[in-house]
Amino acid sequence: MLLTASVIVLFAGWVAALWPVYHVFGTDQTGNDVLFQAIKSIRTAVVIGSLATLATLPFAIVFGILAGYYKGWVDDAIQYLYTMLSSIPSVLLIAAFVLMIQVFVDKNPQMFETALQRADIRLFLLAAILGLTGWAGLARLLRAETLKLSELDYVQAARAFGVSNAGIMRRHILPNVTHVVLIVAVLDFSGLVLYEAVLSYVGVGVDPTTNSFGTMINSARNEMIARPAGVVDARGRVRLHGGVRAVDAALRERGQRGVRSARARVPRPAARSPRRARRTCRDGGRRRGND
Numbered sequence: 001m002l003l004t005a006s007v008i009v010l011f012a013g014w015v016a017a018l019w020p021v022y023h024v025f026g027t028d029q030t031g032n033d034v035l036f037q038a039i040k041s042i043r044t045a046v047v048i049g050s051l052a053t054l055a056t057l058p059f060a061i062v063f064g065i066l067a068g069y070y071k072g073w074v075d076d077a078i079q080y081l082y083t084m085l086s087s088i089p090s091v092l093l094i095a096a097f098v099l100m101i102q103v104f105v106d107k108n109p110q111m112f113e114t115a116l117q118r119a120d121i122r123l124f125l126l127a128a129i130l131g132l133t134g135w136a137g138l139a140r141l142l143r144a145e146t147l148k149l150s151e152l153d154y155v156q157a158a159r160a161f162g163v164s165n166a167g168i169m170r171r172h173i174l175p176n177v178t179h180v181v182l183i184v185a186v187l188d189f190s191g192l193v194l195y196e197a198v199l200s201y202v203g204v205g206v207d208p209t210t211n212s213f214g215t216m217i218n219s220a221r222n223e224m225i226a227r228p229a230g231v232v233d234a235r236g237r238v239r240l241h242g243g244v245r246a247v248d249a250a251l252r253e254r255g256q257r258g259v260r261s262a263r264a265r266v267p268r269p270a271a272r273s274p275r276r277a278r279r280t281c282r283d284g285g286r287r288r289g290n291d
Helices: 002-018 034-070 072-087 090-107 115-133 136-149 153-160 165-176 178-202 213-226 234-265 274-290
Strands: none
Touching: 034 072, 034 115, 034 136, 034 165, 034 178, 034 213, 072 136, 090 115, 090 178, 115 178, 136 165, 136 178, 153 165, 165 178, 178 213
């Protein structure tokens, strides 16, 4: 974790040092900085995820606890409601609601004085729709947890002492299901952000004037379709060529080091002393004389 944090800090420092004088991630076809658009898209994703999560929690908590505590026909009605909601594909259901809102906004432009107000209301309504259609999974978990908690001794003791049902649910049930709410809310946050990106990619998400990962991907796709050979410009090719040459030079240097180290490990013949050399020459002369 410390290594990851160090890498992130170093990368952020490098980007911060280059950003004032250089487009780190380049520009789009209209000259806008891609890094700045990505940061604004992160802001949009966080806003969408937070608002959608806040819109999901009231429905999931109320319906889940009511179904698990009262049982009977209340449980059956709530189960029927969230089962019917879960049977419809989420993306299609959300897209249908978003299209209805988009048609309403387009047919009533007099309700919004500026384009910024129209973009804000579309973003808010998209978050509300994601929340209204995404509470079924958490409600099912809370129902199961409430069924278990309602049979425990302290809940039965509270009933025996005459505590009202609302008081039991507020003071004994809700605090003991908070951990489930927190875990599911954190895990579903990324899914809500993904829904927003998918809907914006197909054109039924946030307003086109609002920065989003979906709109960025869509604009990049259009640019690649229009200019498939021009996606990598001349500077990009130069950087790629320079990077390849640098890698090639590093590999050559590493290979030469390996050859030198291998030669260093080869044993060399021991040098003979001058006296032993003269003795060898004298013995060789004697042998030739005898022959």
